[in-house]
Amino acid sequence: MDKLSTEQRHATMAAIRSKGTKPEWIVRRGLWSRGFRYRLNHKRLPGHPDLVLRKYRTCIFVNGCFWHGHGVALPQVNSDKRIVDSVCCKIPKTNRAFWVAKIRRNQERDLLTQQQLARMGWHCIIVWECELTPRRREQTLDSLAFTLNRIYLQDHSTHKSYPTLENDDFDLAAEERISPKSS
Secondary structure (H helix, E strand, O other): OOOOOHHHHHHHHHOOOOOOOHHHHHHHHHHHHOOOOOEEOOOOOOOOOOEEEHHHOEEEEEEOOOOOOOOOEOOOOOOOOOOEOOOOOOOOOOOHHHHHHHHHHHHHHHHHHHHHHHHOOOEEEEEEHHHHOOOOHHHHHHHHHHHHHHHHHHHOOOOOOOOOOOOOOOOOOOOOOOOOOOO
16 A cells, blocks of 8 residues: 555656666766766667767666666566566565566666667666765776776777787888898
């Protein structure tokens, strides 16, 4: 049984935002202070990623653990298996079928969006709300910065092979090639 009236529940749910949330602000401030520049909610990319770092060809999604079912094992639609809640995401006991279907749709949409972005050549990083608690925040942001730098280095590294010194078949620019005298 729900503890709130229908009007109270409606007002509570209507107050939940999809942009400019506290976890998103934490990630934004952390990246900005580490020198990363980004765009917000890019309209032309699938899924409208929360942060887009074009230089790194990376999209960052800051997901709420409840809305995206972090760590929840959802069985197939007609399966007899139990729904296993995770530590940071618990499915409500009331109207459970609705919430399971909603979270499953969100997970499927997230997967489809990531696949579309990967086909377009973008890297996707998901930051979960539970990873931004005060005791884990700096570690998460440092890990995110490390990952972004690694992506940049991999995408911009040179793959040229240079001649080794063992081969004497190339001419040096500063010296003339001396041919042996024939006697």
